[in-house]
Amino acid sequence: MTIDRPVPPGLQRYWNSPVAQFAQMECNDFEPWEKERHSIFSELLFGLIYDKWNGNKYGPLGDYGNWRSGQLIGKCDGEGVSIYEGGTYLGHNIAALAVDREGRVIDFDFNHNAVFDSTVEHAESRLVRRLFALNQIYDPWYALEREAPALRAEILHAERPRQRRSVFATAASDRSVPLRTGSYPMIQNDAVPQAPQEYSTLLKDVTIYTSLESCAQCSGIMCLASVKDVVYLQWDQGQFLIGNMMRKATAGQGAGFVSPRPIRGDEFGFQYFNDLNRLSEEFSRNVKYEPFYEGVDRITGQDIRITSGSVTSFLCTDEARNVFSRAHADLMNRSHAEFPDAKPADVPNAFTNEQVLIQARDYLSWVKMLNNRGAAHRV
Ligand SMILES: [Zn+2]
Structure with missing residues (x-):
């Protein structure tokens, strides 16, 4: 028995139709240059994961069998216990990358579940929260402080908007920029970014690349953040197409927040999308007969044997890591963009594909110097 209530506007169109009509997306059509652009960002994201790889889901000691023989360092003295590379497990090998409308990378983040002993520290939700926080960091103090000395404001004004622009090119430049106070006559109105407001549209031109299809939490957060597109590079069948359904329901409302447009990796020819899906399915089938892990539970001290897929x-497996490794190599082996001068026609300061490629390699080099699975920020 169900309890009657009015059908929400976003669901009216689908209320009496098959679930497939609600849950399936129509295919996106991309130009060849757009496919290249998406591929470069996707290879960058996979390169980040490859560089920060840690497969020790059940700890660095124990037996991961053939699944991780390529990550085996050796045996512990005397005990015959295998030890694997990677050290302490911080979270799953899932990451997300945010790119603005001009094609500038804003930031990346990883899943941090194990760091926080939590099931909700997912890459996309962490990244979205960080993007909002970054916006606040880059607000100059003199836009907030009525009594700030004018001279100091003058010194800083040339620098801070430039910094901010580099982080939030799209959102910051979209805003109207009234001065908050009339105290700084020498500062041009258009040079001073205003304090945080209009945050509901801040991410409206941001694309998030995520290595694994988003869950309900992350789809919800990206919807509330008005993220434009979400590109996912492996599907997660356990998430029951929630991103698709949210897109359809919110787009159908004609008002309020709209969920990001889902884009699958294979829609722009990213071969690793299919590879990961296939290998993951094979893993699920075979792990029942060949345990992923046998060893001691770090918390209970009991022997455990993991056969769930x-x-x-x-x-964490070698086969998965090989996929990320190949994508990383693809990025490094691209000598030039195939469509070097291509860029979105309606975005004046957009990076060309060649600039996107150069940026991707620079960004990867920078991340390789970080010891963390995230950029160093104060938030
Ligand atoms: Zn999630």
């Missing part, structure tokens, strides 16, 4: 276990 979870995608996060798959994302």
Whole structure:
């Protein structure tokens, strides 16, 4: 028995239709230059994961069998216990990358579940929260402080908007920029970014690349943040197409927040999308007969034997790592963009594909110097 209530506007169109009509997306059509652009960002994201790889989901000691023989360092003295590279497990090998309308990388983040002993520290939700926080960091103090000395404001004014622009090119330049106070006559109105407001549209031109299809939490956060597109590079069947359904329901409302447009990796020819899906399925089938892990539970001290085919276990295996490694190599082996001068026609300061490629390699080099699975920020 169900309890009657009015059908929400976003669902009216689908109320009496098959679930497939609600859950399936129409295919996106991309120009060849757009496919290249998406591929470069996707290879960058996979390169980040490859560089920060840690497959020790159940700890660095124990037996991961053939699944991780390529990550085996050796045996512990005397005990015959295998030890694997990677050290302490911080979270799953799942990451997300945010790119603005001009094609500038804003930031990346990883899944941090293990760091926080939590099931909700997912890459996309962490990244979105960080993007909002970054926006606040880059607000200059003199836009907030009525009594700030004018001279100091003058010194800083040339620098801070430039910094901010580099982080939030799209959102910052979209805003109207009234001075908050009339105290700084020598500062041009258009040179001073205003304090945080209009945050509801801040990410409206941001694309998030995520290595694994988003869950309900992350789809919800990206919807509330008005993220434009979400590109996912492996599907997660456990998430029951929630991103698709949210897109359709919110777009159908004609008002309020709209969920990001989902884009699958294979829609722009990213071969690793299919590779990961296939290998993950094979893993789920075979792990029943060949345990992913046998060893001691770090918390209970009991012997454990893991035979469940979870995608996060798959994302620790040699086969998964090989996929990320190949994508990383693809990025490094691109000598030039195939469409070097291509860029979105309606975005004046957009990076060309060649600039996107140069940026991607620079960004990867920078991340390789970081010891963390995230950029160093104060938030
Ligand atoms: Zn999630």
